[in-house]
Amino acid sequence: MGDHNTYTPPRVWQWNTESGGKFATINRPVSGATHEKELPVGQHPHQLYSLGTPNGVKVTIMFEELLALGHLDAEYDAWLINIGEGEQFGSGFVDANPNSKIPALIDHSTETPTRVFESGAMLLYLAEKFNQFLPTDHTQRTECLSWLFWQMGSVPFLGGGFGHFYAYAPEKYEYPINRYAMEVKRQLDVLDKTLESRPYLAGDDYSIADMASHPWYGMLVAGSLYEAQEFLEVSSYRHVLRWADEIQQRPAVQRGLRVNRVWGAEERQLRERHNASDFD
Numbered sequence: 001m002g003d004h005n006t007y008t009p010p011r012v013w014q015w016n017t018e019s020g021g022k023f024a025t026i027n028r029p030v031s032g033a034t035h036e037k038e039l040p041v042g043q044h045p046h047q048l049y050s051l052g053t054p055n056g057v058k059v060t061i062m063f064e065e066l067l068a069l070g071h072l073d074a075e076y077d078a079w080l081i082n083i084g085e086g087e088q089f090g091s092g093f094v095d096a097n098p099n100s101k102i103p104a105l106i107d108h109s110t111e112t113p114t115r116v117f118e119s120g121a122m123l124l125y126l127a128e129k130f131n132q133f134l135p136t137d138h139t140q141r142t143e144c145l146s147w148l149f150w151q152m153g154s155v156p157f158l159g160g161g162f163g164h165f166y167a168y169a170p171e172k173y174e175y176p177i178n179r180y181a182m183e184v185k186r187q188l189d190v191l192d193k194t195l196e197s198r199p200y201l202a203g204d205d206y207s208i209a210d211m212a213s214h215p216w217y218g219m220l221v222a223g224s225l226y227e228a229q230e231f232l233e234v235s236s237y238r239h240v241l242r243w244a245d246e247i248q249q250r251p252a253v254q255r256g257l258r259v260n261r262v263w264g265a266e267e268r269q270l271r272e273r274h275n276a277s278d279f280d
């Protein structure tokens with residue numbers, strides 16, 4: 001262990017707004033809206049309020065995959081929610097997602113609008129609605145859902161744990177980086193051993209389990225997340241690399257990854273998506 005400062009927690013935790021760090025100015029210890037703001041509603045059945053982060057693009061990839069299969073009813077408007085500006089705390093957004101995190105989805109094609117929050121719930125909702133990317137056989141469907149829930153449960157260790165302390169924290173601290181690097185490497189090994197014997201996470205077919213995991217673990221090994229390829233020695237996860245590369249080639253994935261992306265190379269950005277022609 002290197003040098004480290006010790007800390008004795010006070011009897012009652014206090015909110016220190018000066019704590020620093022990338023998200024210090026937007027995170028609060030309470031939930032709920034900070035201001036009144038209606039959400040815009042476009043012409044399509046599905047209204048997505050999002051940002052092109054790994055959690056956001058899971059859902060735009062799913063929409064683009066459904067549209068690529070010819071499901072015209074899967075048309076969607078993707079509105080930009082700038083979480084750095086606190087737009088996830090507007091009253092309309094909080095009505096759509098009481099947890100104030102992107103993505104949030106409202107389906108206006110149901111008798112009364114249906115709200116869906118949590119990216120994994122959106123993938124399942126759309127898979128069931130369109131009968132796609134989720135096996136119908138009960139055993140295979142269960143395997144697919146196991147991997148979907150695995151991703152939803154494991155990714156806070158990658159994002160909130162490893163990514164936060166390796167890339168975003170105001171200083172580098174050895175203890176959390178060690179703890180989360182170990183856990184992320186273990187998770188990559190889980191994926192690698194699984195993908196050694198099957199092409200996709202849930203078996204022979206590409207599914208919502210892959211759509212959930214690729215934007216995180218696929219992008220991590222490809223070097224598009226946290227620039228940690230060398231640190232985590234990602235080249236040793238050969239099967240994850242093969243899987244990530246294959247998914248990355250899918251045109252729908254390439255389109256989905258651009259939606260609500262407002263950073264990086266300009267040709268890979270699309271601030272909002274309201275029509276297929278917006279990609280041109």
Ligand SMILES: N[C@@H](CCC(=O)N[C@@H](CS)C(=O)NCC(=O)O)C(=O)O
Pocket residue numbers: 026027053054055056083088100101102103117118119120
């Ligand atoms: N489990 C949620 C996580 C969503 C999430 O963490 N969203 C982040 C961006 S990737 C967010 O909105 N952060 C804003 C905030 O924490 O205030 C999901 O998968 O939908």
